Amino acid sequence: MDKNHIHRLIARYFEAETSVEEEHLLLKMLLRSRDEDPLVDEALAVMGYTRLAPSQKNKTLWLKKKFIIPAAAVVLIFSTAVFWFAANHNGTKYKCYAYMDGIRIENQAEIASLIKSQLNEVAGAGLSIEKGISDDLEDMRQALNGL
Amino acid sequence: MKKKIFCILILNLVTLLAKAQEGLNIAPFFSDSYAGIPNVTLVSMNYDKNSQRGMKKYKSISVADNSELADKIKRAVTKDGTSAVNKEVSYVGGDLYFGFYSLGGEKGSKRYLLFLNRRPKGIEKTTLIFIEGDLDENAVKSLIKES
Numbered sequence A: 001m002d003k004n005h006i007h008r009l010i011a012r013y014f015e016a017e018t019s020v021e022e023e024h025l026l027l028k029m030l031l032r033s034r035d036e037d038p039l040v041d042e043a044l045a046v047m048g049y050t051r052l053a054p055s056q057k058n059k060t061l062w063l064k065k066k067f068i069i070p071a072a073a074v075v076l077i078f079s080t081a082v083f084w085f086a087a088n089h090n091g092t093k094y095k096c097y098a099y100m101d102g103i104r105i106e107n108q109a110e111i112a113s114l115i116k117s118q119l120n121e122v123a124g125a126g127l128s129i130e131k132g133i134s135d136d137l138e139d140m141r142q143a144l145n146g147l
Numbered sequence B: 001m002k003k004k005i006f007c008i009l010i011l012n013l014v015t016l017l018a019k020a021q022e023g024l025n026i027a028p029f030f031s032d033s034y035a036g037i038p039n040v041t042l043v044s045m046n047y048d049k050n051s052q053r054g055m056k057k058y059k060s061i062s063v064a065d066n067s068e069l070a071d072k073i074k075r076a077v078t079k080d081g082t083s084a085v086n087k088e089v090s091y092v093g094g095d096l097y098f099g100f101y102s103l104g105g106e107k108g109s110k111r112y113l114l115f116l117n118r119r120p121k122g123i124e125k126t127t128l129i130f131i132e133g134d135l136d137e138n139a140v141k142s143l144i145k146e147s
Helices: A003-014 A020-032 A038-088 A108-146 B002-020 B067-081 B137-146
Strands: A096-100 A103-105 B040-046 B055-064 B086-092 B095-104 B110-117 B125-133
Touching (some): A108 B095, A108 B110
Antiparallel strands (some): A096 A103
16 A cells, blocks of 8 residues: 555544545555554554544443433432421321320310410510500600600 | 532432421420420411411420520520511510511411510510411411400
């Protein structure tokens, strides 16, 4: 095989001017002339890399599709299940209950009465604060009027 | 890319777990671990969609003659109160007497804290109420005043 012809093809390959058929032909020529010419060896090394690189990428993509994405889906489903379970099962199967001095109460009427008395107490405190504010404002109004 | 997916999933899991635990310092005081303590009243009420004017959850703890536990609750309320969207508080003699805290939340799940410490009035009794539901501040105040 004409060495000049091979070198011209190699130059065109490095310039990205070769067609697919020319690349196949060049590869055959390079494999036959291996270890005879440093330029041939260089071109062979590069062609070998470009052939290898796409399949490495394919391998990574395959790994992503086969393992990482399903693993991500499993973690997402698991975390959603944990949230749902925690939100709906907070220590007791009954949604309404109370404890007074360690005794469990599940009678809804009794619980409603407990809630009412607690809110009454808080309301009482809130009202006394509001009254205190009103009294203070009234005192200030009278003081201003007296000026 | 793998690291980004992993980080997003971990963040998702942590967020969901935090939400499930309500993320409040006062949350542990509504657990059954306080149910057996003398002079402690615990109430837990979950309402279905169509009842109680938008209220979904009512939880309360009322502690009498237990200043240590009462002080723990007060410290937790004070911490949670720092992140309140809105609050109305009253101090007597330098001690937190009453607190109404609006903690915000998503539509349909707004959260409120009501705290009453009667110690400044000479009564060793502390009540903490947690309300969650589809109701604004005025609705909560109406609920308290009308009970």
